[in-house]
Amino acid sequence: MTSVPGRRSSTFTRLLRHGFTDPSAAERLLDLPELASVRSDPVLFDALGATADPDLALHGLVRLTEAQEPGERRVLLDTVVTAKPLRDRLLGVLGASEALGDHLARHPRDWQALVTYEARDLHPGVTEFERMLAGADDPDSLRVAYRRALLSIAARDVCGTTDVAEAAAELADLATATLRAALAIAEAAAPADAAQCRLAVVAMGKCGGHELNYVSDVDVIFVGEPVEGAEETKAMQAATRLAAHMMRVCSDTTVEGTIWPVDANLRPEGRNGPLVRTLSSHLAYYQRWAKTWEFQALLKARPVAGDARLGAEYVEAVSPLVWQAADRENFVADVQKMRRRVVDNIPVDRIDRELKLGPGGLRDVEFAVQLLQLVHGRGDASLRSGSTLDALRALADGGYVGRADAAQLDEAYRFLRTMEHHIQLHRLRRTHLVPEDEADLRRLGRSLGLRTDPVAELDRAWRRHASVVRRLHEKLFYRPLLDAVAQLTPGERRLSAEAAVVRLEALGYADPTAALRHLEALSSGVSRKAAIQRTLLPVLLGWFADSADPDAGLLGFRQVSDALGKTPWYLRLLRDEGAAAENLARVLSAGRLAPDLLMRAPEAVALLGDPEGLRPRGREHLEQEVLAAVRRAPGAEAAVAVTRGVRRRELFRTAASDLIGSYGTEDSPAEADPGALVDRVGQALTDLNAATLSGALRAAVREQWGDTLPARFAVIGMGRFGGHELGYGSDADVLFVHQPREGVGDEEAARAANTVVTQMRRLLQLPTADPPLLIDADLRPEGKSGPLTRTLKSYAAYYRRWSLVWESQALLRAEPVAGDEELGRAFVELIDPLRYPVEGLGDEAVREIRRLKARMESERIPRGADPTLHTKLGRGGLSDVEWTVQLMQMQHGWAEPGLRTTRTREALAAASAAELIPHEDAATLDEAWVLATRVRNAVMLVRGRPGDTFPSNPRELAAVGRYLGYEQGHVGDMLEDYRRITRRARAVVEERFYGAAG
Template identity: 85%
Template sequence: MTVPGRRSSTFIRLLRSGFTDPSAAARLLDTDALAAVRTDPVLLDALGATADPDLALLGLVRLAEAQPDGELPGLLDTLVSAKPLRDRLLGVLGASEALGDHLARHPRDWLSLVTYEAADLHPGLAEFELGLADAHDPVGLRVAYRRCLLSIAARDVCGTIDVSQTAAELADLATATLRAALRIASAAAPEDAALCRLAVIAMGKCGGNELNYVSDVDVIFVGDAAPGADEAKALQAATRLASHLMRICSETTVEGTIWPVDANLRPEGRNGPLVRTLASHLAYYQRWAKTWEFQALLKARAVAGDEALGAEYVSAISPLVWQAAERENFVADVQKMRRRVVDNIPAAQVDRELKLGPGGLRDVEFAVQLLQLVHGRSDATLHSGSTLDALHALAAGGYVGRADAAQLHDAYRFLRAMEHRIQLYRLRRTHLVPEDENDLRRLGRSMGLRTEPVAELNKAWRRHASVVRRLHEKLFYRPLLDAVAQLAPGETRLSPRAAGQRLEALGYADPASALRHLEALASGVTRKAAIQRTLLPVMLGWFADSADPDAGLLNFRKVSDALGKTPWYLRLLRDEGAAAENLARVLSAGRLAPDLLMRAPEAVALLGDPEGLQPRTHEALEQEVLAAVGRAENPEAAVAVARGVRRRELFRTTAADIIGSYGTEDNPAEEDHGALVDRVGGAVSDLTAATVAGALRAAVHSHYGDTLPTRFAVIGVGRFGGHELGYGSDADVLFVHEPREGVDEQEAAKAAQTVVAEMRRLLQLPTTDPPLLIDADLRPEGRSGPLVRTLASYAAYYRRWSLTWESQALLRAEPVAGDADIGARFIELIDPLRYPMEGLGEDAVREIRRLKARMESERLPRGADPTLHTKLGRGGLSDVEWTVQLIQMRHAWAEPGLRTTRTREALAAAHAAGLIPTEEAQILDEAWVLATRVRNAVMLVRGRAGDTFPTEARELAAVGRYLGYAEGTVGELLDDYRRITRRARAVVDELFYGA
């Protein structure tokens, strides 16, 4: 009997060793079977090192008690003297209740582990076949199978083999078992075996050499007649053999089952014949097979039966597998199938589903298989049935980023290891993470997590699942994948001849030059060239969908050369959303956006960010510019920094405009052209305001430090104040100041003049950027008047000398930079002028009409077509704006909605107030939006401002493409423009001229 003191110390030691029920463990240690070793510290330490010490000890007692007479001492001696064997045996007993049961039934099978002790051998197919050779019936096969499985599990739980090797050995054991089962079936029916040839093709994880401990083994049977036999009778015989093979593996006996053999992946599934000839298989796949069937065939491998027939089958179906991506809607079908799998998971299990759930093993497998099937058509290095081998090949070929592949590799190994240990416990087919605390504890310890096994396991599992889900979404749903899949066979790798023919067919005007660009981009064996070879076939098609494919390709080469050593550039185009298609659209849409990008190539990153094309707020822009200006060493450097921000933001705006107008496959062209115009006008105006604010800050700081002797503000007028600037618009401004308290007026005036002169100098410094000209000609007295006035001077002038046209010009006045209080007081000053009480008198109305008619006759350029001039022509911008402004000056005193600097807002307010009928308001709005879009298009295409349509055919086609017109329809564009503006002019004649 154990003395109390010793029992107490044993209890504490058992608790420290990881036993959850020390009392039960102490009783088990006191059994007669362990009498010889119960006090040996080596045994207790070894038990404590297992996944579940309580389970290991119970299994050990059962094994010891089951030993035949005279063999128990040999087992016990091994436990204390042979560490590798001890660790393997106890490791299995602590991880697998099912294998503990097997050892209790077959107590001598533990000796099979001795074979692998000395040299740490790794058995392959030949060794497993030898281990199953003596099995002549289903029961004997099960016993031999479990004995072999014991050896795999022992090396697995001790870390002698990793998760990939474990999966490969399990697949080898399954192959050996299928061969043994077919041998037993053939021996039971030798007459059937003599009639036919039968090949067993492994599919799924067995075919991919990555099997689980417990899994259905998916197979396909291929049959043929033996020489001289009748084919029909041979197929019947082969079917009987295949059916018997399946029963041998699947049926339950006193030794349980091995695993189910599932033949439902065969043609027509359960409804199709179990065995077909090779010709019948091929006929089905060529005519009837669905997308998922080719995905399943990716892992097909001949494993048993007639070797020649099996090899012939794999050779025949392989080309069909690697052509599957050319099927219509292939990528969409695979994606839809993955979503359907997730949708069918019971809601109560989805969070515990290790295989099928979001972030599970199937996410990795589907993403890898889809990439293989799309890119493997032209790259044989991707033809692997193993998920991890294929992932490595995808990374090596540049189809997946190295960092992404490494993260997926680690996550997949972790999740597969979890799956293995969950199944090993009871050798049951399950993919659900257990909920029981003890099960989770054993699982965590089996994964090497010992401090807080449950918490550590859950944390690691969720982290890896999150990585898998993120990368699955990134790789599995990226638009480039579908585009590559839609290429004709052979186009995924460009030979010079094929590329030249394709370029000509796509409409490239200079195929020879284009080929030189392709050669420069894609030649060589570098990773960069490999990724370019994946991108280019698709990019070429996107460039060809523009008015100038040659320019698009040339610009792409320039950007790629500029960013060639930047690691994120090609990775962005390959991996991130619609970045590649967005870039193709931008580079082939004209000169402005590519020119901006060439001077700031890092702005390509904006195209891969879902929020990257959203305009930034005026406050954010001004804050960035002012902060950068404050850090600059001198005013010239300050304005250069401000221009850098303007360059980047102009690219953001032009890219968003082009993509919104052209559309992409994932983002169709924006139908609300008015909203697009407003967004561009607002973005360019806010950017101009921030740039002016930066120039003002630099000018003040360079001459006066932190404090200017006078308070100073810049007022935007015209399109600037109306938030309607185009890409090539000048910035119309007024300058106003007010001396600070105690400052002499002459000193203040001199300071204000100095700041204005310095601002204009800085903004006019030579640059390759689009020009930013500030124009102060709308000031009192025009060019003859002073550039800057005090508030009091403005008040005196407007009170005494203001003309009607000056009041009209103030309709779009709004503070844009400088002292906010001065700006607000200037607006208070001018409101009574631009919104006169009781409206305009008839004399003022006649004066406005006279000025408008004079402007039409005198300012329209000589030779310009008045029906196509967007600013001064019939129904153009001037017509609409003057009509709206006349209504504002006549009625804004009574209608607050008209008190806005924005043309479209004022037009909508006039309609809401009943001042313009619905149809007429819509006609004016349509014409104004169209004319604005044409001006923006001209600047985007030509890189310089213009108020008329280009005369060069390719430029005109590019303008048409921006406006939504297909190739060859520019005539319709011009006809539509004339029709829309003619209708607008009719409304102007009625509302403005009173005709």
């Protein structure tokens, strides 16, 4: 052949035309003397060209031919050329599976297993596979027989005689026959053990569901019972030895390779539990200790080997527990968490190639189908199938899933499973990753019938099907609710109202009947608004269900939609701006404060669609807006009404930003540093309240004096206001200071200043549904008995003669927030020597501060409050941390400039940097302060009113937990963490505050 140049060129071209990628190497193989009789046969070229990888198929054929005895070689090649069915099967396997080609090279007679291909051979079951494995009485002979049987399954698969579901079922039946053979080997090796016990092998997972992969762990559970007259302990030990031996037969690797790992980790207590349990022991565990995922796993349980009666008793006993799983507390939250955990654990560099576990992968289909089965299978036995595709078909027949959706999902699942099968078949390795090598992708694409441009066509088809799965996975669990109330598909059987209520209850809706009314109101009709709502609601329902209060989320969405539904931009924003709809769902279902604000200004929903829209505005920007609005207003009350409108909008902006930052989304992960989130909220609220006071001050002045007040006037923020640490429910603690303008007498200036203060407080206290801004001036000299405002000279005289140590301490957080800036700076210069006394505090002053703190602890905490959970006055709470930091500021602020700040965390960091407190202790105090602050913010966001303790209402408590990053059902962990963190902080306070040197 090689001696004729023209012939070589012709063969080269011919090989290229038939799909060979290395025609030169193929020519060399065809020149081998073993192929002399067939090298020119066009039938062979056509058959090789029809395989997934012609180069691999030819190479495998050469290896198989070389391994034959001389007399059998001719039989093989003649059969390949003349017998089309066998030729297609054999070359198809060789072109798809390098591993099976290796097997045939080692066992050259096994190709004859592909000869018989009659109708009875098309879909063998367990009995036929047991016959194929007959005589395999040791582990190696079982491995060889298993691969021989696998050849026939692979041949039917690659030739298209079976579809992917049938191939998966055949693989499960072969696994069943193999488990039985492996158990027989174990029993033959230990007849005394076999005589003592009854042992049943129950298949789980894909084997149990009749949908096994080519290479997969075979999940099992073992059930044992003593035979009559046997002692239970010894019988169970014997059963355990048999089970372990059976597992080794299948799992061990020898020169003949391995069959597959047998995995018993789905058993009660996993690896920590006994390998074999009695039936009663299994039931006791499931009834008392089992988690939701264990019942989900049992959905596919099927007896496959050993004592058939015991296996059937096991499945019959656990089945009622499986179908009651959806009644368990936190069922939906647990299932959702399981799915999230799987996706979260996929390495970032693999998630785009993950065929099984990634978004739009096989697990999304299985997850959705199983969830629907568990919810509706309680009352509909037709859904109780272990097979994903059978269950999906039953869900469609029962009206739980739309027929079109089920058909799309079925098609996508079959395609993805076929990809998975063919990826694994190549080297018989357990993998779910789409290969990166172009040759592997080409072979995979050709195996799926893609021939024009296999790599590009495969990528397009895969992405398209994955996209379908992603979309339907989000929709599948929720959309039938809409079909029930909106009657979207006339003539198609729909989810009944009763089934919809069951679904909503499983999702966590406390009042499913009301939820159905909301769905009907939102989605019924033929208007464009209803059509868009029907598109949005499936995903929104899922986001609501992922919150602590789905009912509130859905109700809030209906209220906002009723208010804005006729506004052209509203639904367009939710439909077209990816983050807007999810942000709205998170905000509406997180508590009362943000939805209440939104109900009074529904147009603020526009902020949710713009990343910049959630960024809090700075003080300068807010003051400009507020003062401009005051100038335009016709009177003081109108001016303050406009100012309140700005405050309402900005409160919503801050609350929404906080909630979305706390929850996090795929596109906007939760704030990594809770302290940064706290600081951002405190600063935003401080700036907002300062701008509000500036507006009220300007409105009060303009109403009586025009543009110029007879006195210079400044507002000094105190407490959390001055410390930039305001929470949503904080009052505005302030002092007022004034100075007569040139030519104005002291009395006239005082009257004007007092009138302004009175008017500001009146205007801000006018009845309104908005969260109030209460001005609290009780920290002024002489408290409630003293004048509301003083001159600088008056303040100086008071502080010089009468000031107590607690007043100096209170001044640590004094900072000008509104009014005359120069006067504000003068006030700060006046008080600095008081709050940062030169040489620090004397011993008596330190003792007085400690006495005051101890008295406050004993007298001010409310009766009956748990001191371990009171965020302000409780153990390790805000007061503990702040007083400890303030003591250091008063002792060392004169010498350490970093301590001269009104902000608690900033002062604590400065104290640590100056080595006034060990870094570890400072970190402990900071963590406790941040956590207590976040809890207070969460309480206000959730309840709509301030509070210093965790809510007692379970839903409100769960919502606080979600804000803090705890999954549903884990509020106990939240409370325990709070107690632990604050307990550690209190230990630092005991040492650093009460034990500190004077």
